[in-house]
Amino acid sequence: MSQRTDSEKSQLHMERVEQANQALEQAVKSIAEDGYRLGYHLMPPAGWMNDPNGLIYWNGEYHVFYQHFPYESKWGPMHWGHAKSKDLVHWEHLPIALAPSEDYDSGETGGYGCWSGSAVDYNGVLTLVYTGHVDGRTPMEVQCLATSTDGVAFNKSVANPIIGAAPEEGGFGFRDPKVWQHDGQWYMVVGYGKDGLGKVLMYTSSDLLTWRYLGVAAESDGTMGDMWECPDLFPLGDGDDHVLVISPMNMGATKTMYLTGKLNYETGKFDYRYAERLDDGFDFYAPQTLVDGLGRRILLGWMNIWGAQMPEQVDGWMGAFTLPRELTLAEDGTLRMQPVAELAALRKGREFVDRQVIPAESIVSLAAIQGDQLELIAVFNTKGSSEEAVFGLLIRCSEDGSEYTEVSYSVAEHTLRVDRTRAGAGEAGVSEAQVEPMEDGSIKLHLFVDRSSLELFANNGVKTITNRIYPNGDSLGVKLFARHGEACLESLDAWKVSL
Incomplete structure (x- = not known):
């Protein structure tokens, strides 16, 4: 040839x-x-x-x-x-x-x-x-x-x-x-x-x-x-x-x-x-x-x-x-x-949750914050939380509470986790990262949710956790929670995000 x-x-x-x-x-x-x-x-x-x-x-x-x-x-x-x-x-x-x-x-x-x-x-x-x-x-x-x-x-x-x-x-x-x-x-x-x-x-x-x-x-x-x-x-x-x-x-x-x-x-x-x-x-x-x-x-x-x-x-x-x-x-x-800063252009309709104490063993529904395309910035104060507290957010929650992705922080262990055990279809498993509180004792969780993905930036990018999740289309809820002790939420900003 x-x-x-x-x-x-x-x-x-x-x-x-x-x-x-x-x-x-x-x-x-x-x-x-x-x-x-x-x-x-x-x-x-x-x-x-x-x-x-x-x-x-x-x-x-x-x-x-x-x-x-x-x-x-x-x-x-x-x-x-x-x-x-x-x-x-x-x-x-x-x-x-x-x-x-x-x-x-x-x-x-x-x-x-x-x-x-x-x-x-x-x-x-x-x-x-x-x-x-x-x-x-x-x-x-x-x-x-x-x-x-x-x-x-x-x-x-x-x-x-x-x-x-x-x-x-x-x-x-x-x-x-x-x-x-x-x-x-x-x-x-x-x-x-x-x-x-x-x-x-x-x-x-x-x-x-x-x-x-x-x-x-x-x-x-x-x-x-x-x-x-x-x-x-x-x-x-x-x-x-x-x-x-x-x-x-x-x-x-x-x-x-x-x-x-x-x-x-x-x-x-x-x-x-x-x-x-x-x-x-x-x-x-x-x-x-x-x-x-x-x-x-x-x-x-x-x-x-x-x-x-x-x-x-x-x-x-x-x-x-x-x-x-x-x-x-x-x-x-x-x-x-x-x-990157340009992503802020996608924000639509800000919702704000002010400082509050989340009682131990409680789940707080955020009725005003729902969706499958969201940006969330949650700031918790470890100094105002119990030493044994585990706190965080539940994302893409179903109405009956059976489906969700859990984002948590353990004060005692200084461990950030994303748990996909109940996230829907696809892989399960728990992602972990060691994260020290910032100088003022705060833990800042910046999340981007986009239908089948969850990206988490902790404490201004000190650690990131990136996971695909595959919940049902009607699992849209967002909740706060605390276990083993009360937790202090300083603030929560939320936006719907779209092109």
């Missing part, structure tokens, strides 16, 4: 993209905009969505790409879906950007595709760097490049693959390139693993096509998984501190971590001094960040997790992203994640 010309390769890619777009257009017609469909989060028009890819602020707009299978609501040969926004709130879906079409990202079985990667602006050209994956191919994973001048139609580089193999054999994975620029030079980190240790490999380039391997930037201490997916290494704060975000494989309940420290650009070594779980919920994976025109470091994550039940699949779609979160770094090296 003769080799295809570059023109023929480009034509084939365009045809594959067009086929995928046509399939997606047909699938969208059967999607009902109710049930578990989210109201103000980014999700696929139809089909499957996982990792966020190619987050970038380009020509005054936010662009988000994502791992996408447009033909079914299950994982398949990966394409790159594409959406853009001017405000991080209202999203416009664009045509599919990448489809498998070449020997380095397409194959005979389902285990192939244009896997995760990132985006940069190279002299005004929107440039995607991604992993081509083909099961059974040697090597199985390579790094590739595609470009666009209009931000919609992309052409794969004739130089692909730009990195044709991992630096040594015997590794576990070689994927998810994240590229950025520093002092006029390009840098890339790639997820990798070997000898049971998750690692991040680092490369450098002057033109995005020819890459020089610098070495292992960071690796596990033996307790942080055996392969580090979706690495993202970036500066944060006023000094020279850097943060490395990873999604470690085979680390039990911990699905994402962040490490803070110093990066030596000459040697490619990242010396980290602090490592912690990034989000304490069940449904948070493969986060990626961008820097916008205001200089903010903004993160989005996949609001699902591998292996979980996914009730929305029967409706012809699967997957969603978290709300955009602004990252800041505290002096002690810990990370803060807060919902």
Whole structure:
């Protein structure tokens, strides 16, 4: 069989993209905009969505790409879906950007595709760097490049693959390139693993096509998984501190971590001094960040997790992203994640609950606050609560009280919990995080509820818990409660939220 010309390769890619777009257009017609469909989060028009890819602020707009299978609501040969926004709130879906079409990202079985990667602006050209994956191919994973001048139609580089193999054999994975620029030079980190240790490999380039391997930037201490997916290494704060975000494989309940420290650009070594779980919920994976025109470091994550039940699949779609979160770094090296300020534009009809004592073993219904799309900010005072008190909120409550998601804080244990035992369909389980009261003794719980999701930001983003929940459509109530002692609510602000 003769080799295809570059023109023929480009034509084939365009045809594959067009086929995928046509399939997606047909699938969208059967999607009902109710049930578990989210109201103000980014999700696929139809089909499957996982990792966020190619987050970038380009020509005054936010662009988000994502791992996408447009033909079914299950994982398949990966394409790159594409959406853009001017405000991080209202999203416009664009045509599919990448489809498998070449020997380095397409194959005979389902285990192939244009896997995760990132985006940069190279002299005004929107440039995607991604992993081509083909099961059974040697090597199985390579790094590739595609470009666009209009931000919609992309052409794969004739130089692909730009990195044709991992630096040594015997590794576990070689994927998810994240590229950025520093002092006029390009840098890339790639997820990798070997000898049971998750690692991040680092490369450098002057033109995005020819890459020089610098070495292992960071690796596990033996307790942080055996392969580090979706690495993202970036500066944060006023000094020279850097943060490395990873999604470690085979680390039990911990699905994402962040490490803070110093990066030596000459040697490619990242010396980290602090490592912690990034989000304490069940449904948070493969986060990626961008820097916008205001200089903010903004993160989005996949609001699902591998292996979980996914009730929305029967409706012809699967997957969603978290709300955009602004990252800041505290002096002690810990990370803060807060919902971006633009989300306040979604608020409708504020309700306010003033200071009150919640008696022990009581549940207080809030008749004025109901809905499946809500923002809540509850401030409790631990100094005014009993030492043994457990207090919090019940969200998406059914009228008979049998269905709800419980958000609680234990004063004695300093433990924040989200309990999905009675949350409806899907997975159950309890998410936990240790949270110390703020200096004045308060616990601030900032919640976003969106039909089948719950995102919790505690004490101004010191801890976050992200979970999918699948209650019945008529479970709309919100309640306060206290157990084992009385609790003091300082205030509760509530808004209905919608686009």
